[in-house]
Amino acid sequence: MPIPTLSPVWNFYWAYGICASLLGVIGLYVGQKTRTRTMQLLRQVEREKTRADKFANFVIPIGLSLTAETNLNQLLEKILLEAKALSLADGGTLYLVTPEKTLRFVMIVNDSLKIAMGGTSIKEVSLPPLNLYDADTGAPNHKNIATSCALGAKSMSVDDVYTEKGFDFSGAKAFDQRMNYRTISVLCVPLKDAQQKVIGVLQLINAQDPDTSRVVAFAPQLRQMMELLGLLAAAALGSYLRIKTLTDQIVDLKIQIDEAKKERQVTEITESDYFKGLQTRAREMRAKVKGQNS
Amino acid sequence: MAKIVSIHSYRGGTGKSNLTANLASLAALAGKRVAVVDTDVQSPGIHMPFGLGEDRVEFALNHFIWGECPIEKAAYDVSAALGRPGGPIYLVPSSIKISDIGRILKEGYDVRLLNDGFQALIEKLNLDFLFIDTHPGVNEETLLSIAISDTLVLILRPDQQDFQGTAVTVELAKKLDVPQMLLVINKALPSMNFDELRAKVEKIYNVPVAAVLPLTTELVQLASSGLISLVHPELEASREIGKVSEKILAP
Numbered sequence: 334m335p336i337p338t339l340s341p342v343w344n345f346y347w348a349y350g351i352c353a354s355l356l357g358v359i360g361l362y363v364g365q366k367t368r369t370r371t372m373q374l375l376r377q378v379e380r381e382k383t384r385a386d387k388f389a390n391f392v393i394p395i396g397l398s399l400t401a402e403t404n405l406n407q408l409l410e411k412i413l414l415e416a417k418a419l420s421l422a423d424g425g426t427l428y429l430v431t432p433e434k435t436l437r438f439v440m441i442v443n444d445s446l447k448i449a450m451g452g453t454s455i456k457e458v459s460l461p462p463l464n465l466y467d468a469d470t471g472a473p474n475h476k477n478i479a480t481s482c483a484l485g486a487k488s489m490s491v492d493d494v495y496t497e498k499g500f501d502f503s504g505a506k507a508f509d510q511r512m513n514y515r516t517i518s519v520l521c522v523p524l525k526d527a528q529q530k531v532i533g534v535l536q537l538i539n540a541q542d543p544d545t546s547r548v549v550a551f552a553p554q555l556r557q558m559m560e561l562l563g564l565l566a567a568a569a570l571g572s573y574l575r576i577k578t579l580t581d582q583i584v585d586l587k588i589q590i591d592e593a594k595k596e597r598q599v600t601e602i603t604e605s606d607y608f609k610g611l612q613t614r615a616r617e618m619r620a621k622v623k624g625q626n627s
Numbered sequence: 628m629a630k631i632v633s634i635h636s637y638r639g640g641t642g643k644s645n646l647t648a649n650l651a652s653l654a655a656l657a658g659k660r661v662a663v664v665d666t667d668v669q670s671p672g673i674h675m676p677f678g679l680g681e682d683r684v685e686f687a688l689n690h691f692i693w694g695e696c697p698i699e700k701a702a703y704d705v706s707a708a709l710g711r712p713g714g715p716i717y718l719v720p721s722s723i724k725i726s727d728i729g730r731i732l733k734e735g736y737d738v739r740l741l742n743d744g745f746q747a748l749i750e751k752l753n754l755d756f757l758f759i760d761t762h763p764g765v766n767e768e769t770l771l772s773i774a775i776s777d778t779l780v781l782i783l784r785p786d787q788q789d790f791q792g793t794a795v796t797v798e799l800a801k802k803l804d805v806p807q808m809l810l811v812i813n814k815a816l817p818s819m820n821f822d823e824l825r826a827k828v829e830k831i832y833n834v835p836v837a838a839v840l841p842l843t844t845e846l847v848q849l850a851s852s853g854l855i856s857l858v859h860p861e862l863e864a865s866r867e868i869g870k871v872s873e874k875i876l877a878p
Contacts, residue, residue, distance in 0.1 A: 399734045588827050589787070590794045607767055608799075615774040616804050 365579040378552070391419055392558060396565025400572065402465050410452030410571055412524075413440050416535055419562065420520070420555050423539035423548070424448075428463070430480055430532055435462035436479055443538070446512055476501040479534045482521035486531050490520040492550035520551040520562040526571035533570065535563055629749040631757045632875055633776040637792025639670065640798055641782045642840070643814045646868065647760040648676040649856045650780070652709055653718040653872040658855070659755040662702060662717040662748055664688065666741065666772060667762040668731045673719035676853045677705040679718055683765075685720035691744055692736045696746040699751040709857065719744075722803055738767045740774060751839040756875075767795060772802050778807040780837070785824060797832050808834045809874055814842040815846045837874050839866035 395415045398407060413427045425442035428436040440451035440460040451458040463480050466473055475481040478500045482489045494502040494516050505516045518540050524533035540550045540555065551559075602608055634647040634798045648665060651753065665673045674680075686701040702717040709716065749757055749871065759766065760770045773779055779800050783789040791811070800808055815824060825836045840846070848863055849855050856865040856872075 420703075588790055588831060590791060595791065595798065596796045600769075600793045602795075602799060603802055606740060608770060608820060611770055611774045612803060618775065619804055619806070624663075 344418050353429070365564075387419065389498060392562050395419070395562065396569070399566055406451075406453050408569060409439055412535065412562075412570070413442060413452070415535060416522075416562055417442065417565070419443075420537050420559060421541045421543060422520075422537040422551075423499060425538060425542060426479070426536040428483070428534040428536070430483060430534075431462065433462075434465045436465060436483060436534060437462045438555045439533075439569070443514075446514060456458060462492035462548075464558060475593075477504075477521055478521050480500075482523050483531045483534050486523050486525060486529070488520065488556055488563070490551045490556055491518065493517050494519060500504060514549075516551045517548045520556060520559060522556075522559045524563050524567035526567050530575070535559070535566065542555065629754045629757055629873075631745065631759065631775055632778040632780065633759040633761055633772040634675060634780045634782065635761045635769060635796065636763050636782045637765075637771065637796055641763070641789070642808040642826055643782050644673040644760050644762065644812060645676060645759055646780070646782055646871075648673055649715060649832060649854055649868050650872055650875060651756070651758040651868065652713075652854050652857055654714075654756045654758075655706065655709060655871075655875060656711070657876055659714045660753055660875070661714060661758065662752055662754050663760060664719040664745065664748070665760045666768060667760055668721045669728060669762060671723050671728075673760045674718065674720045674723070677708045677716075677718050678853070679703055679705055679720060681723055683875065684720055684722070687720050688744075689722040689731055691719075692731070692740055696822045697751075698748050702748065702752060702825045703728065707763045708854065711857075714755070715752075717748075719748065721774045724821075728774075735761045738771045743769065745775065759820070764792075765799065768801065770868055771802075772812065773805060774803045776805055778809065779805045780809050780811060780875075782811045782813055785812055785816075785828075786818065790828075794832065797834055808876075809837040809871060810834050810869060811838045811840065812839045814837060815839050817841050835874075837871040840864045840867055 370382070392537055395411075399411060399415075408430075417420075417425045418524045423445055424441075426438060426442075427440045429439050431437050438451065440449075441458055442449050442452075449455045456613050461617045463477055464474055465480050465483060473480075473484050475484065478491060481500065491497045491500065491502075494500075494505055502516070505519075508514065509516050516538055518538070520538055522535045523531045523535075524535060526532050537551070537559065540551045541547065542549045568608075603612075632650070634643055634650070636643045641762060644665075644667070651661050651663045663677075665671050667673075667686065674684070682701065686696045687696075688701055690696045691698045691701050698719065704715060704717050705718045706713065706716050722731075737861055745759070747758060748754065759776070761769045761772045773796075781793055781800075783793045797808065799834055810828060812824065812828060815821060821839045821841075828836050841864065844854070846862070849859055849862075855862065856868045859865055860869075
């Protein structure tokens with residue numbers, strides 16, 4: 334049976350129809366693509382605005398409120414909790430550099446594990462300090478992210494501790510196993526005083542996506558924000574420690590009497606004829622008054 | 628028998644004149660007949676809280692020392708500064724004229740004259756209390772004031788130099804058998820532990836600390852305006868000064 338052929342008019346309609354559909358699909362595709370890009374741009378603008386708002390509305394007021402804190406434990410706790418809240422991190426640790434060149438754990442918090450040690454909580458942190466230098470060789474200890482951050486005086490972040498090769502996270506991994514937890518992202522920020530000396534390290538664990546609450550890496554903008562908060566926190570801490578040292582000196586040191594010097598000065602005066610005469614007259618006078626009164 | 632109270636500090640700037648003015652005023656308000664002598668001829672200052680202007684001062688302690696007037700002529704009734712009824716309060720100022728200060732520094736004076744002056748003042752004004760605002764440091768004049776005192780109030784700031792200097796003064800006062808000695812710590816930083824400070828100071832000198840006064844901006848401003856314990860009795864500092872006064876007024 335011969336295949337029926339279409340008339341040229343029908344051919345034209347078919348071709349027109351196909352072209353129009355194709356154009357429509359392309360239009361739809363391009364439109365969608367443009368919309369997605371516009372949405373992405375809008376989201377980025379939104380994020381930047383939030384970040385600027387956070388700087389102005391949170392970081393600076395937090396920094397100011399830190400300077401007003403007069404209790405050391407409350408100050409330390411505020412630094413850690415505010416940083417954790419601002420970065421939407423699940424946990425965090427605050428370390429202070431000790432005169433023995435170690436990093437001492439002063440406070441540990443973790444929301445999902447409901448852990449709070451140090452600060453104003455009644456539980457003390459019992460973990461041993463981290464050595465900034467090897468006890469035997471004296472070499473700087475860059476194995477831990479916190480010690481490396483303190484030694485290099487710059488912030489450091491790791492997206493996933495289980496794929497990270499640069500640092501030793503055996504401590505975190507052991508903690509995870511014991512607590513049935515999963516440490517993923519880590520951010521460490523040094524607390525530098527006005528002389529650029531590192532006095533502590535602020536460490537945040539597991540940043541969370543604000544929309545999905547999924548654990549994500551610490552975004553570069555967040556890192557920048559935490560660096561600024563670290564600066565303000567260090568200024569508050571530095572000023573607290575300075576005043577504390579000054580007060581301790583006044584109360585403890587300045588009450589020392591140089592007995593030898595005192596004796597020398599007293600003898601010099603009491604051996605003078607004037608003093609001896611005065612002493613005799615004062616005694617006579619008091620004896621007289623005593624006589625009158627009795 | 629009049630009671631002689633000397634207020635002394637090892638260094639200047641301790642708030643000595645201000646404390647003297649407040650203690651003397653509280654004694655007058657308790658109905659006592661009181662006189663204050665400013666023996667700090669080099670840097671007089673107690674006329675300020677009593678509001679005694681230079682124009683009112685014809686004769687000062689300097690003129691008595693130079694034999695130009697009897698001491699009672701240099702005593703001015705400043706009871707009005709109390710602002711309420713009490714015993715009379717007189718002030719014998721040191722001259723604030725630069726030429727007079729220069730002359731006394733250059734010529735010096737026989738400190739025994741001071742003792743004669745004090746006794747004459749007690750007698751002539753029939754005093755219950757004579758407060759002596761001394762010159763800071765240890766010299767013949769301050770030693771005399773300490774020697775004739777029934778009560779010696781030593782005011783110090785909590786710093787190394789004052790602690791050391793006060794140790795010397797306490798030792799000298801003990802050798803001069805002063806019957807009552809009281810320490811007043813002034814300008815203590817509010818961040819200090821006052822109880823601990825008081826305990827440490829008492830242990831070191833074996834002398835009671837009658838008051839610890841804080842260093843606050845408010846207090847500095849108020850203190851310069853005059854008699855703080857009368858104008859602002861609600862302040863902690865005023866209550867502390869009141870405790871010193873009670874110890875002095877106790878028979």
